[in-house]
Amino acid sequence: MHICDIAPFGVYPPRGGGHSRIHSLNLQASQRGHTVFLFSQGIRKFELEFPLKSWTTQINEGYTEYRYVSMLSLAAAFFTGSAGAPPLFAGDVLGIMRPSILRREVLKSDVVKVEHPWQVDYVKSIAGDLPVVVVEANVECDLLQQTLNRRVAYSEYLYRKAVDKEQSALSLADAVVVTSSQDKETIKQEFDIKGEVHVIPNGVDVSLIHPVSTPERQREKERLGFSSRKVVLFTGSGHPPNREAVQHIVKMARELPDVLFVVAGRVGDFFTSKRNVLFTGYVEDITPFLGAADIAVNPVTSGSGTNxxxxxxxxxxxxxxxxxxxVRGLQVEPGVHALIRGLGEFSSAFSTILEDDDLRETLSKNGRTLVEETYDWKKIGGRELDILHQLMRS
Structure with a gap:
């Protein structure tokens, strides 16, 4: 099967949850003998070079990313990003520029995936009778309501455009993919949808991330300079819900001065380290920090999709x-796989975990079992391929 996947932002190398989802599923498809051509649009700050030019990355024998770069794409992304909105006009840019490589690869494919709603109108206009799947990693307009910077004069215009584009994409799609049953119910209530809605959850590579022993944890702490301190870890990109979560972490840290709170990822670029709060900024490999942590924390109070x-x-x-x-959208049972608490109860929950060996062991084993059985990318990738095959046959 030849899959053409289209994204409104650069994907490889993955630098956040959205990138990781796209890359992991494409990688699974290519490792099973399918051909994946990923057309991604735009450029990230760390990739910015002049003169601007598009480029190709051969990720493996069957998986290629073509990064389409133009001044118009950058200008459109800056216009929307300044208001805290996603690249709503990525498809409009394609309609103006009409890159020949995209048309050629779409018409060579057996099925087309479009990540997020913003490019769907244009893709449908060139896809002919090919099946087009829209991947809703979030209920976009619900998320935008939470993250949009209302102080920007044109923010309401952007919100209305986002609603129109999301509705148009979902009505045009031959199938829709969401990350949870919760999101499935939400989009069916909020939008008119033509195609069937499928749940393909987010996942993790359980062969790359695994538990460490107590001696291994201590060695990682020493290597990272954390000494013998108890470490609470939060990871995240610069996504607004993550920035909001960090503000809560800073408050928690004041209540637990002997605990080191480590915030790993680009969300730290928006903050300055405190006495017992360390912001690492972007890290190439998260596994050492996972290995050094005693507890992980997720105090997000907004957002969409799954974490x-x-x-x-x-x-x-x-x-x-x-x-x-x-834990929205995840099959996490309170007290079985994780402790679910209000923000005011987090500090006492940390103390409970650190003092109760049996609870710590139970949560650790149950959480690991859950991801092995339900959220392994290998299993999830197979489910997505089944859906794509069904669309081809229909």
Whole structure:
């Protein structure tokens, strides 16, 4: 099967949860003998070079990313990003520029995936009778309501455009993929949808992330300079819900001065380290920090979709304290796979976990078992391929 996947942002190398989902599923498909051509649009800050030019990355024999770069794409992304909105006009840019490589690869494919709603109108206009799947990693307009910067004069215009584009995409799609049953119910209530809605959850590579022994944890702490301190870990990109979560972590840290709170990822670029709060900024490899942590935390109170960080925490065998929002869409049972608490109860939950060996062991084993059985990318990748095959046959 030849799959053409289209994304409104650069994917490889993955630098966040959204990138990881796209890359992991494409990788699974290519490793099973399918051909994947990923057309991604735009450029990330760390990739910015002049003169601007598009480029190709051969990820493996069957998986290629073509990064389409143009000044118009950058200008459109800056316009929307300045208001805290996603690249709503990525498809409009394609309609103006009409890159020949995209048309050629779409018409060569057996099935087309479009990540997020923003490019669907244009893709449908060139896809002919090919089946087009829209991947809703979030209920986009619900998320935008939470993250949009209302102080920007044109923010309401962007919100209305987002609603129109999401509705158009979902009505045009031959099938829709969401990350949870919760999101499936939400989009069916909020939008008119033509195609069937499938749940393909987020996942984790359980062969790369795994629990460590107590001596291994101590060695990682020493290597990272954490000494013998108890470590509470939060990971995240610069996504607004993550920035909001860090503000809660800073408050928790004041209540537990002997605990080191480590915030790993680009969300730290928005903050300055405190006495017992360390912001690492972007890290190439999260596994050393997972290995050094005693507890993982997810105090998010907004957002949409599901949190990949939760799956990474549990794959590492870490006991987790999370809000209800942090586990939305996941099959996490309170007290079985994680402790679910209100923000005001997090500090006492940390103390409970650190003092109760049996609870710590139970949460660790149950969380790891859950991701092995339900959220392993290998199993999830097979489910997505089944859906794509069904669409081809229909």
């Amino acid at each position: 990949l960080k939760m799956l990474e925490y549990m794959a590492a065998g870490l006991p987790v304290v999370s809000t209800v929002t942090g």
